[in-house]
Amino acid sequence: MSPTSPSPHGQSPLRTVQVLGGGNAGSSAHVRSLAAGLVARGVRVTVCAPAEADRAYDFTGAGADHVHVPRRSDPASVAALRAACTGADLVHAHGLHASFRAVLALSGRTTPLIVTWHNHAHAEGARAQFLRLLERRVARTAAVVLGTSSGLVDRARRTGARDARLAAVPLPGRRIPADEHPGRPKLRAELGALGRPLLLAVGSLDHHRGYDLLLDAARVWRRLDPLPLLVIAGEGPLRAQLQARIEDEELPVRLAGRREDVADLLAAADLALLPGSWEARPVLAQEALHARVPLVATDTDGVRELVGDAAELVPRGDADALAAAVVRLLDGPERCEELRDRGTRQAATWPTEDETVAQVLSVYDELTQPQPLI
Known part of the structure; x- marks a missing residue:
């Protein structure tokens, strides 16, 4: 019509x-x-x-x-x-x-x-x-x-x-599961994540996104072998402050700037991280479950309502809990596969x-x- x-x-x-x-x-x-x-x-x-x-x-x-x-x-x-x-x-x-x-x-x-x-x-x-x-x-x-x-x-x-x-x-459009994405190996190579876990966070570099908390958690990951790489896709007023912390503390974190290929980045990632607590229905959480990428997120009413039991939810502002959840998933392929399956079922209810x-x-x-x- x-x-x-x-x-x-x-x-x-x-x-x-x-x-x-x-x-x-x-x-x-x-x-x-x-x-x-x-x-x-x-x-x-x-x-x-x-x-x-x-x-x-x-x-x-x-x-x-x-x-x-x-x-x-x-x-x-x-x-x-x-x-x-x-x-x-x-x-x-x-x-x-x-x-x-x-x-x-x-x-x-x-x-x-x-x-x-x-x-x-x-x-x-x-x-x-x-x-x-x-x-x-x-x-x-x-x-x-x-x-x-x-x-x-x-x-x-x-x-x-x-x-x-x-x-x-x-979330509009059809999503391709990460393990079926044709450009996954190439993109991981471009990001420097061959032979090491790739973690992804997405969003403007603002205070309410929880990136300081994420960098606090990244200090724990420095002890892991292989060393995970955290990529943050986004731009904003905190770039200089975050970059200074990354360099001063030698954190395994890369600020990727504003990207037009977030879906591809997510498909290349092993885990998606959502440390902020302001979004009611976060796009990254939806994208992660559709793409079958395990998600670690701050436990808020909106996020819990959206993802159910299909993600690792951690208390707001708790960097230690966030770091522990990431380590647990990197060491637990069975739990990751369980979250992928739960995510597929949860996304089907939206x-x-x-x-x-x-x-x-x-x-x-x-x-x-x-x-x-x-």
Whole structure:
């Protein structure tokens, strides 16, 4: 069905605006998948996001219109978003900052607003108080808040949401198991991990990612033979600080910078490591289970809900427990194989892209279809 053909929503196609900040890979991939699914069902979709997000995720290639809206809340950006939302049947914003911009842009209008919270907002000090104010404003304004974990749904309810629901976000695309990946030996050679275990962590080099904890754990691995290599794929403000520690302490760690081949890196790895605790539904955890790569992760409500018993979960902030879990898996091929099998079964329980689109579309129907008289 083309985006301009009649739809089951009435005489003219439903028109939605998806608002995206553009700073999170998981939410950006979700919006691309959602846009493609909605367009295929006859919905007109406009994606408001920074131009670089459209270049990276090709929303227009999914059949959506794209409007460049910077990741800012200044009057010009809000005005651009307000203009793009004119005539929309509903607006769906993804992430706290995008949601707040949508609240500002829709001020004085009756257009229904749906927001999806993909992760816990992370900040300290005065900024943390500011984010709590944003959360409260968004939660109380939105018609529906969709949380990607039970913890986010509970948080939305505590913050004053009128209607908060669980809405898991799947990882788009088909995944190839690591042991079937054709480029695995070559990539391990390029990384310097021939004849030694390869450990992988992925994400921007920020404080909330837990990389200091990871380097603390890496000190323990220096005693192992063969010596594991930890590769961290990502870029950010902590690069110089982390690199200095790596050199001063002679840690077996390589900062690989921003990479476009994370799926290939994961396929080459023996273990995936997730030391941070801020993500509700981490992309790396999903990728690892799909790829049958054993995962060691910080034990949070969102991660436990996502992976079940298919990963080694360690207490938050416990470098010794993290190091011990890695050593245990490197010394325990049977446990690794058990986690691979459990991961395959766990990933099979996650919703598909089609199921996710259908769920979101049912919410749209509730907000846009006339309610029967009783």
